[in-house]
Amino acid sequence: MDELIFFINRVLISGTVLGSIYALGAIGITLVFGILRFAHFAHGDMMTMGAFIGFCIASILAGMGIATPIPIAFVVLPLAMVVTAAIALGIDKGFYAPLRRRGVPSVTLLIASIGVTLMMQGLIRLFFGSGTRSLYINETKEIFRIDMSAFGGSRPISITEPQVLMIAVTVVLVLALHFFLTRSRLGKAMRAMSDNAALAQVSGINTALVVRVTWIIAGSLACVAGTMLALDVALMPDLAFNIVLPIFAAAIVGGLGHVYGAIVGGFLIAFAETLAVFNWTSILRPLTTWLPFDLPANLALVPTEYKLTVAFVILVITLLARPTGIFKGISS
């Protein structure tokens, strides 16, 4: 029983939490790709920036003596989302829109987004230094322990407050996005433009408006993902730059331009990573007496240092076997 609890804690919960982050990030990347047809490399740093914006707002409120039952950074999330979305719009207007107007190839926009990444990284470190902070400002991180003694387990299933919040928020946002894309006029227009931009324009769809909506959604989702990640782990300047690759892998594996694909891809990559570095010895131990060999102390498929390679191997296999991703992505 304890082994199962260990598995739930280490794989099921961690994987779901990581998958939520990847999914939220990958949705943003996939939407931007669908509408603007370029790989927005600065998305990771947009997440980090969103978390820092949340941190600033939360710090100001905490400094004013306001206390909330759930983390204040979470409470101010809507405000931080608005600010991040505004910055995302500004970045598009300042850096990508002029290039688009000139009709540059998509790789040029990718390089421009790397330039934006560098600027954001520089600015974040310039203002906040390179140290690690906690998004729990004068608050303590609650841990929920579900007692499993009734089922014969001596250890509880434990999940932290930010993890619960994160899973809940992801579910809510994914549902909201789903209804937006399938029910609303603008949401359908977004899908139309992602499907066939020229025809969308001919139909009289205000493509500039769609582009703006895309950045607003991508920016606010990035802010949520960054803030939730920072709540779960810690707030640091390279918070999301380190996971931008798995996020891209998730978006590509799911099929670029395909929102549901990005979600599936996010969870797929997250669970693959979690399972690959999982130490199987810990749950095989009860079987020791029946096994013909001694269990090594660490029986993980991949050493933890190489966790990053897992996402990438999946990416390469996908690109070789099915270049458009699990769901058929956009191939232009």
Place this chain on the structure above:
Amino acid sequence: MSDTAIRRGLDLNDPKMRSIVLFAAMFVIVLIVGYVQGAANTTLLLTQAIAYALIALGLNIQWGYGGLFNFAVMGFMMLGGAATVTISAPINPLFWDSEGPLLLGKALAMFLVGALVVLAARQSHRIGIKGGWKTALIVLAWFVSYVAYRSQIDPAAAYIESTAGYIGGLGLNPMLGWLIGGVLAAIMAFIVGKISLGLRSDYLAIATIGISEILRAFVKNMDWWTRGTQTVSPMPWPVPLPQQYQADGVSIADSFVFARLGFLALALVILVVVFLFIQRAYGGPWGRMMRAIRDNHIAAGSMGKDIKGRQLELFVMGSVLIGIGGAMLTSFNQIFDPSSYQPINHTFMVWVMVIVGGAGNNLGVLLGTFLIYIAWVISDPLAQAIFKNLSAWSQSVGWGVIPEIDSRALQMRVFVLGVIITIALRYAPKGLLPEVVQKQK
């Protein structure tokens, strides 16, 4: 067209004139930097810039000649550096006297056996295994080989790390290390290119960024090979070190200048040889074919050109230069520190050099390399000075000092790099010295 008219007075549109003027300007900048920073710092800066020039020329072959995306510059530089460590670092007797070589030999043997098993599985259709069974067999072969290799390498690595630290080097000439660095980069480029060159450009970009990170993860964590985060230092030079000059009675200050001048001369010779070679290649039929492929895949393909093969050629050639440059840099800096490799100051900076200089134009890339490297190096002290002044000012008006000035100033240059990329893309997308397109009549 309007700026054509404005510049006509200087005739900067004539490519030759433009090159001369811009190189003269760069020379003046180097002189100013030299005057301000002194001879020792300037020789240091120039030697490093030359190593970066080799790397940037390598990337120019890939991106400028071939339109191929390579965001794995950092990874190939690291490979070059690691190769130099193994070739030129002093021999580690602790390793050679231990069981280490034997264990490592076994691991290598297992690796080769595993590779053979996988290759055999891929050929299994010849004995009638087809479809899903073949795929399953290949996956199984990969898994078995992987487990078998891990079962050998893990204990070997643990043993070497605990008894000898790392395998040490072979104590050979560093220049041989540079060559091997190039070879290693070539092998890796061949594998990477085989897998990913068929991808769409944005996928290729993401894929190469991933490859770069994986190479970094390996080099950083294979402590038995590269000593990982403990770093290998000091690395030998192919030319006399400052210490040798000092032994001959040269003053300490001068010894650095002399020694670095020696290295600089060597690096310069290599750069000139490489430059002349690739410049000739670019102008010749080979270069013309490459540009034809870059500018029009489909037409070139329909004329019967083996596009993928040619692109692989470019990718490998460029990576060789990147490997050599990375190796040279490691030797010159006398330290191999895997954790100092960052995508920002390796991959992305080299890209900025190529874009700002002018992709496709080797002279432009040289110019871009020197300008960007100088900007990169001097922006740190410059930003520090600005921050110190700001801090003094904020203190005087009662806002207190700015904390962590050093690390913040260091980040300024990352920001500046980003600004340079975006400005260059917007206002000078073809670079300072654009590629000269020969018009065909």
Place this chain on the structure above:
Amino acid sequence: MALIELKHVVGGYGGAPILNGVNIAIEQSDIGVIVGPNGAGKSTTLKAIFGLLKVTGGTIEFGGEDVANSLPDKLVPKGLSFVPQEKNVFTSMTVEENLEMGAFTRTDDFRDTMRWVYDMFPVLAEKRRQPAGELSGGQRQMVAMGRALMSKPKLLMLDEPSAGLSPRYVIEIFETIVRVNKEGVGILMVEQNARQALAFASKGFVLASGQNRFTGTGPELIADPEVAKSFLGG
């Protein structure tokens, strides 16, 4: 006054102009057909009207208003609709969603219009929940026309509506076009099947090298021996 009137329109994609003075005038009751050899500027004329390329000379008046170089999101609400030749449906979206996209610029209730479109193309009503990408070529053409009609246009422009269709479908599409016209929508179309299309055209325009060569009613043009010889394949 004509619904749409092009006078001496000159335009192109930035380089040498493709249109060198095109004159077209259409009433709302008209079916106008533009024919001519490849590269004559037929499709380009439609694109010029729809703001998809730069008009550098001449005037385009729609309902008495100068609309040269206006973008589609301004033109569609004015009553102008366009069905491109290729990739003219949103393949990943259902038939009904395709129609809704045609009504994007409308803020009023468009359910009546949708019923009207379904009446005109009953097969679309059957397949309303199917992704448009799964339909046959002829059905896609109907989706594309339906989409364009959703904005309740005064003028419907079609770029080679019969391209790639089997002869049976060509007749069906032409019949539909005539029916749409009877419902009070002006038509301006480009056609390769020149003889067939001119047969029901109330206005025919023969373009060559971006200029009008012949103008008249469809039957007149068919009867003109010179037009027949040079442009209708004898």
